Amino acid sequence: MPSIDPIDHIDPITRDLWQVIAATDELPVGQIQRTTLLDVPLAMTRDSAGLPVVWRRSDEEAGDDVDPENILDRLPVTTGYGFVWTSLGTPSAALFPIPEYAEADRKNMSCGSIGIHVSAPRAVENFLDMGHFPYVHTDILGAEPHTEVKEYDVEVSEERDEVLATRCRFMQPRAAKSATHAMEVEYVYRVPHPFCSVLYKSCPEDENRRDVIAIFLQPVSEDRCRAHLLQSMIDSTSTITDLRRFQQTIFGQDKPILENQYPKRLPLDPRAETPIRADKSAIAYRRWLSQKGITYGVIPMAS
Amino acid sequence: MTLSLSDPAWYPIASSDDLPFRHVYQGQLLGRELAVWRADDGNVNVWENRCLHRGVRLSIGINEGAELKCQYHGWRYANRSAGCTYIPAHPADAPARRIQNKIYPVAEAFGLVWSAAQDSDNIERPFAPFPGAESGQWFPLRPMPVNAAPEDVLAGLATLAPDDRPADSLPGLALRLGDVVYFVQPVDAGRAVIRGLLPSTPADATQALRHYNEMLSKLRDRLERAAAKKPAPEPLAPAFDKVSADLATMPDIAIPRGNTIPVVVKRKWTSADGVIGFELAAREGHLPTFQPGAHIDVHLPNGLIRQYSITNGPGELMSYIIGVKQESASKGGSKVLVETVRQGDMLAISEPRNNFPLRRDATRTVLIAGGIGITPLLSMARFLDKSSLPYELHYFTRACEQVAFRGDLEALHGTVLIHTGLPRAEIGTTISTALGAWSQAQHVYVCGPSAMLESVRTTAAAQGWPDEAIHFEYFKNDKPIDDSSAFDVELARSAMTLHVPAGKTILEVMRDAGLTVPSSCEQGACGTCLTTVIEGEVDHQDVYLNDSEKAANTCMMTCVSRAKSARLVLDI
Ligand code: FES
Ligand SMILES: [Fe+2]
Numbered sequence: 066m067p068s069i070d071p072i073d074h075i076d077p078i079t080r081d082l083w084q085v086i087a088a089t090d091e092l093p094v095g096q097i098q099r100t101t102l103l104d105v106p107l108a109m110t111r112d113s114a115g116l117p118v119v120w121r122r123s124d125e126e127a128g129d130d131v132d133p134e135n136i137l138d139r140l141p142v143t144t145g146y147g148f149v150w151t152s153l154g155t156p157s158a159a160l161f162p163i164p165e166y167a168e169a170d171r172k173n174m175s176c177g178s179i180g181i182h183v184s185a186p187r188a189v190e191n192f193l194d195m196g197h198f199p200y201v202h203t204d205i206l207g208a209e210p211h212t213e214v215k216e217y218d219v220e221v222s223e224e225r226d227e228v229l230a231t232r233c234r235f236m237q238p239r240a241a242k243s244a245t246h247a248m249e250v251e252y253v254y255r256v257p258h259p260f261c262s263v264l265y266k267s268c269p270e271d272e273n274r275r276d277v278i279a280i281f282l283q284p285v286s287e288d289r290c291r292a293h294l295l296q297s298m299i300d301s302t303s304t305i306t307d308l309r310r311f312q313q314t315i316f317g318q319d320k321p322i323l324e325n326q327y328p329k330r331l332p333l334d335p336r337a338e339t340p341i342r343a344d345k346s347a348i349a350y351r352r353w354l355s356q357k358g359i360t361y362g363v364i365p366m367a368s
Numbered sequence: 369m370t371l372s373l374s375d376p377a378w379y380p381i382a383s384s385d386d387l388p389f390r391h392v393y394q395g396q397l398l399g400r401e402l403a404v405w406r407a408d409d410g411n412v413n414v415w416e417n418r419c420l421h422r423g424v425r426l427s428i429g430i431n432e433g434a435e436l437k438c439q440y441h442g443w444r445y446a447n448r449s450a451g452c453t454y455i456p457a458h459p460a461d462a463p464a465r466r467i468q469n470k471i472y473p474v475a476e477a478f479g480l481v482w483s484a485a486q487d488s489d490n491i492e493r494p495f496a497p498f499p500g501a502e503s504g505q506w507f508p509l510r511p512m513p514v515n516a517a518p519e520d521v522l523a524g525l526a527t528l529a530p531d532d533r534p535a536d537s538l539p540g541l542a543l544r545l546g547d548v549v550y551f552v553q554p555v556d557a558g559r560a561v562i563r564g565l566l567p568s569t570p571a572d573a574t575q576a577l578r579h580y581n582e583m584l585s586k587l588r589d590r591l592e593r594a595a596a597k598k599p600a601p602e603p604l605a606p607a608f609d610k611v612s613a614d615l616a617t618m619p620d621i622a623i624p625r626g627n628t629i630p631v632v633v634k635r636k637w638t639s640a641d642g643v644i645g646f647e648l649a650a651r652e653g654h655l656p657t658f659q660p661g662a663h664i665d666v667h668l669p670n671g672l673i674r675q676y677s678i679t680n681g682p683g684e685l686m687s688y689i690i691g692v693k694q695e696s697a698s699k700g701g702s703k704v705l706v707e708t709v710r711q712g713d714m715l716a717i718s719e720p721r722n723n724f725p726l727r728r729d730a731t732r733t734v735l736i737a738g739g740i741g742i743t744p745l746l747s748m749a750r751f752l753d754k755s756s757l758p759y760e761l762h763y764f765t766r767a768c769e770q771v772a773f774r775g776d777l778e779a780l781h782g783t784v785l786i787h788t789g790l791p792r793a794e795i796g797t798t799i800s801t802a803l804g805a806w807s808q809a810q811h812v813y814v815c816g817p818s819a820m821l822e823s824v825r826t827t828a829a830a831q832g833w834p835d836e837a838i839h840f841e842y843f844k845n846d847k848p849i850d851d852s853s854a855f856d857v858e859l860a861r862s863a864m865t866l867h868v869p870a871g872k873t874i875l876e877v878m879r880d881a882g883l884t885v886p887s888s889c890e891q892g893a894c895g896t897c898l899t900t901v902i903e904g905e906v907d908h909q910d911v912y913l914n915d916s917e918k919a920a921n922t923c924m925m926t927c928v929s930r931a932k933s934a935r936l937v938l939d940i
Contacts, residue, residue, distance in 0.1 A: 190422075196441040196457040210729035210757070210809060212442060212456035322440050325425040327401075327418055328608075336610040339420045339467055343457035 071104035072153055076360040079103065080154035082258065085281040085293050087149045088175040092117055097129045101285045103361065105153060107140070117142050117149040146295050147175040148281060161227070161257035165265075165277045166297050174305050176294040176312040178283075183323040184362035185260040185282035185290040186331035186354060191319055192262045192280045193254050193346045195235045201318050204238050208247075211236035214343035221353055228256035228353050230346040256350055259359050260284055268299045276300065278312070287362050288329035292316060332364040371518060371554050373398055373485065373604050376493050377540045379553050380480040380563045383508055387412065387481065392436065394427035396555045398485050399604030401425070402472065407447035407683055408433040414483045415450050416470035419443060420611060426469070434683030434754050445469055447683025451657025459729040460836075461916070462659050462722035470609060478506035478565055480551075489653075498538050498549060506549075509564035510577055512584040516595035518554035521562060524591045525550050528583070548580075557601035562587075628667060628716040629655065634687055636711045641769035642694045643740060644706050648717060649687035657685070660751040661724035661744050661813075661841070664688060665894060667716040669708060673888040673896055674701040677743035677815075678720060679773065681750030688717075691772050693740040721895070723914050724813070724841035726751060731809040733759040734802060736824055738816020739770070744841065745815055746773055753781050762787060762802045764795060764820065795820075799827050806833040813839045818846060842911040845891040845928065849909050855931040859883075859940040860902055874926040878940070885926065885940070892928035899926050904936035 072080065086100050087109060094111045099122060101107065108122035112133040119140045125131070140151045145160040166173060181188055191197070196214050198207025217233040233252040253265040253275070260282040265275040277297040282290045294312050303311075332338060333355045340348050355366055381395040387406040394417060395402040401417035403426035413436070417425050424440040435444040435453060444454040452467035475482040475495035486492055514521050522541050529535040529545050536544040541552035541560075553561040562584055570576035635647035648666075649655075658664075663677045676690040694706045709715065726733075726748045733752060735745040742763055752759045760783040765771050768788045777784050787798055803812060803824075812833065814824040821840050828838050851871055858865045859878070868877045875897060878885050888896040892910025900923050908918045910925040917923070926938075 194441075199456070200439060200442045209442075209456075210731055212729045213459050214457040322424060322428075325428050326440075327423045327425065332423075334610070336613065336615075337608070338422055339611050339615050341421070341455055341457060 074361075075103050075153065076358060077154065078357050078359055079259065079284070079361040081152060081156055082154075082260075083143060083150040083152050083156045083160055084260070085148050085150050085283050086119065087117075088178070088293065089117065089144050089147055089149050090175070092149060095130060095132070097125050097127055097131050099125065099127045100283070100291075102151065103153060103284055104286050107151070109149065109151075117144065119149070119151045146279065146281075147173060148293060148295070161261070163263055163277065163279060163297070165275075166295075168297075170299070171277075172296070172298045172300065172305065172308070174296055174298075174308065176296055176309045178291050178293040179313070179316050179320060180285070180289065180291050181320050181323050182289055182329070183326055184288050184330045185284040186350075186359075186362050187323060187326055187329065188280070188282050188290055188292055188319075189256065189260060189262050190331065190347045190350060191323055192264070193230065193256070193350065194344070195233060195252070196343045197322070198235060198237065201322055202315055205315065205318075206237055207235060208238045211247075216342070217345065219345045219349045221349055225257070227258075228254075228346065228349050230254040230349075233346075254346060256353070259354055259357065260290075260362075271299050274299050284362050290362075328364060330362055330364045334364070334366045337364070371398060371557055371604065373606055375554075376484055376486045378475065378482045378484045378493070378495050379540065380551050381414070381483045381553060382481040383511060383563070384476060384479050384481060385508075390431040390433060392427050392429055392431050394425070395483075396559075397472075397483060398554055398606070399556045400485065400606045401427070402483065403427040403429070403436070404481060405431045405436060407431075409447065409683070411447055411683075412474050412476055412481055413447060413450065414472040414474045414481070415445075416472075416608075418469075418608065420452070420467055420469055432682075432754060434681060444682075446657045446685065448654045448685045449657040453657060453659045453682065454728055456729060459727040460725065462662070462725035466612075466657075467615060468657065477501075478504075479508035480563060480565075498540075498542060498551075500544070500549075504547075504565070504567035505569065506565040506567065507569045507573070509566065509580045509584075511553075512562040512581070512588055513555075514560050514562060514588045514591050515558060516560060516591040517558055517601055518552050518560040520595065521560040521591055522552045524587055525552070525562065528587065556603050558595065558603065628718055631655070631688075631715055631717050633709060633711050633713045633715060636709070639691055640765075640772035640774070641767065643770070643772040644692045644694055645689060645772070646692060646705070646709075647687045647689050648715065650685075654685035655688060656719050658688070658720035659722045660726040660748040662720040662722040662747075663724075663744070663841075664690070664720050665718035665896075666690075666705065667718075668701065668704045669715075670704050672701050672704070673894050674705070675894060677724075677747065679743045679746045679776070681747065682754050688720075691740055691743045718895075723912070724815070724839065726813065727811055728752070728755060728757060729809065730757070730811045732811075733757065734810070734812040735759060735761040736799065736802065736812065736814040736816070736820070737761070737763045738814075738820040739765060740772070741814070741816030741820070742772055743815070745813060746776060748813060749780050749782060749784070750776075758782065760785065760802065762798070764788075764790065764798075764816070796823060796827070799824055800831065803828050803831055803833065805831055806837060811837050811839060815841060818844075842893065845889075845893045845909075845911045847909065847911070849892075849928050850907075851930065853907065853930050853932075855933065856935045857931070858903075858935060858937045860937055861940055868930070873928065874930065874936075874938075878926065883940070887927050890927045892925045895925070897926045898923055900939035902937040902939055905932040906930075906936070907932045 092111050097108050106122045108125040109119040111117050118133040119142050120136050143150050199209045199212050215234050219230045231253050237250050238247045251267045255263045263279040268274050268276045279295040281293040333351050381397050386393045393404040395404045403415045403417040406412050417427050419438040428439050430437040434447045437444050442456040446453050450469035450471045452463050455463050471488045472483045473488045473491050526535040547567045549565045551563045631648040634649040637645045639645040658678050663675045665673045679689045692702050692705050737745045749761050762785050764787045854870050866877050886896050888894045895912045906924045907930040909928045
């Protein structure tokens with residue numbers, strides 16, 4: 066059988082996007098780390114200036130020493146929000162914006178990553194979904210009997226090319242590390258990239274500002290992904306370890322549910338599953354993916 | 369023989385022992401994953417292992433005894449029908465659309481659970497025991513999973529026969545070796561489970577199980593070694609059915625219409641002084657899914673249609689139980705049921721409808737019933753009971769002898785208070801104490817005579833209960849009808865336009881024009897004259913449609929409702 070380059074299976078939109086592959090700080094200087102992006106095996110390291118270098122790997126082993134000067138065939142690289150991003154095609158100049166990240170008094174941190182045996186778009190949908198809080202994040206992000214998902218607004222912003230859900234409200238027993246009692250929290254969700262989502266939530270400490278939590282999904286294959294997490298918080302009391310542990314707990318709870326979801330790729334045919342009003346944002350997301358022509362990690366609509 | 373996805377034969381898919389109390393077992397047949405669970409009433413359910421909402425395996429769900437609850441968003445599916453009864457994200461709405469998971473037929477025999485890749489609504493090949501089944505007291509062996517093609521596993525089993533006594537092959541993937549019967553469960557193209565039956569319980573069961581287990585393990589090892597040398601067969605690729613188009617389009621208004629279901633009056637009894645109980649059973653199989661608070665239309669022998677609440681608990685779909693008030697001055701509805709309908713008679717009923725949905729997200733639920741109004745509240749109490757949610761049920765009757773469904777009330781675990789023969793003033797104070805002050809996530813449901821309804825509504829309002837927390841249902845339209853408007857109706861299918869003047873209903877005008885249109889109560893309560901609206905804005909005056917159905921402006925009751933626009937286009 067002639068070997069087929071996995072790149073040929075990737076739809077052009079996905080191929081040309083910036084894709085997250087690692088937390089910048091965790092990438093060793095002069096040593097190889099391996100990862101897989103869109104079925105393509107990659108190797109990466111940082112050069113002496115601390116800048117990431119990424120290339121398609123053949124037989125490199127993790128932990129091998131490498132002189133980045135010798136790597137000539139490099140993939141495009143950028144850094145943003147504490148992470149390394151690369152692309153297998155021709156990416157646009159800039160990453161999508163998260164302006165809050167630059168505010169001086171925020172605690173910005175990458176909260177590690179977690180591998181999930183489900184497609185990246187399924188994981189995005191889970192991130193957008195409030196209805197599962199009482200069942201999956203019991204006593205943290207929700208608790209029975211407060212299960213109602215109130216009406217909220219969704220739009221696809223033409224100019225920014227992103228899905229935006231606003232006025233999302235949910236009763237939460239302990240919405241963030243610094244919250245001590247149940248309260249209704251208000252969320253805004255953005256999906257500025259087919260495999261990334263940013264969440265703004267009312268901040269227990271300051272009514273006028275919002276905590277930011279973002280999930281960047283690295284599509285490893287059509288039915289596997291790695292979730293990389295970013296928090297940009299106003300919280301002044303919790304330590305970084307606390308905040309990290311909190312987010313790790315949340316994603317640890319989602320993982321077993323997502324891994325029991327079938328099919329693992331996200332079906333874009335509206336008749337594949339049964340949406341309800343609470344799923345408005347997911348419906349908009351599926352349509353948006355469909356219109357963009359994304360086929361990686363999804364089951365496209367039969368034409 | 370090659371395996372076929374559509375092979376309709378019955379195969380064992382689990383041992384009865386795999387289904388302990390409140391457990392959900394994950395099985396597989398011909399490439400299809402199955403969620404298998406036993407309800408508290410003993411019924412075994414074999415469902416496609418996928419929640420219709422977002423595809424999560426139901427085998428990781430929670431068996432609540434009469435409903436299965438999905439782990440991801442808590443949707444509940446009813447025992448037997450696999451119909452969705454509750455969507456927690458929208459606790460105030462009844463899932464009006466028919467959301468129903470795919471179910472497979474099931475039989476339990478010889479300590480095994482059997483199923484087949486057939487449509488359970490339309491079984492082409494009913495379960496038949498294997499030849500010679502009647503001669504044994506069958507005792508199941510431990511199942512032996514084998515990673516090899518089911519056909520090869522069957523062939524391997526045949527080689528275990530001694531030369532002088534070859535294996536007898538049985539229909540399906542089964543054979544008899546001496547007096548032991550073996551079945552091969554085709555899990556997938558390359559996977560199988562051997563399930564054996566001994567003709568009787570052996571004297572030393574542990575010893576016997578060990579013996580057969582060793583023998584089958586050796587066979588398994590041999591088969592798996594052979595299978596490893598062959599190219600692995602392509603796994604079977606079952607497709608998931610699409611959901612219906614109206615489920616996929618998000619707005620959830622689809623009003624069931626027209627279909628009636630024939631039922632048999634299985635039992636008729638005096639439940640209390642003045643209350644007759646009727647048990648209405650399906651002629652075959654089970655009745656449709658209902659939610660607590662739902663009612664059915666009963667089509668009476670004299671052509672009238674009357675509404676009665678279902679009293680059943682969750683997952684009880686073999687028959688509906690209703691209570692009928694024996695009224696001396698009745699208009700002929702209840703009277704016909706009580707006086708002329710007998711046990712064994714056939715009746716037609718509608719699919720259940722729910723205008724009185726129960727939220728299951730309350731921290732406190734107060735149920736207040738007066739007289740025959742107990743019927744929907746009994747059903748609600750049973751649902752809350754099964755989910756271990758707190759509630760207080762207050763039941764008012766004039767006399768002790770008028771307490772209906774007493775035995776059923778006594779079987780409840782919540783707080784049930786029966787108030788008999790209270791003077792009017794005391795009823796008021798009892799209601800007031802029962803309600804108490806309102807706080808977040810408390811709800812009251814009331815059903816009874818209009819005076820009681822009013823009393824609960826005003827008392828609750830005075831004690832700080834907001835409108836959304838007070839739930840009641842109308843069976844009669846007591847609201848004054850405003851028939852002062854005048855407008856045109858265009859009947860799209862009949863190609864005529866009629867003028868409806870003030871003082872006349874659309875129904876009357878249509879009849880005057882020579883059309884035959886069905887109706888029953890003619891006060892906007894029964895739903896018989898439900899008509900699809902194609903264009904124009906409706907002035908709803910009925911009590912049949914709920915608020916969201918009214919807002920959808922897709923259908924109307926022509927007996928009372930009118931037009932706000934100058935013209936209405938109807939699908940008639
Ligand atoms: S996936 Fe089952 S309730 Fe949502
Ligand atoms: Fe989650």
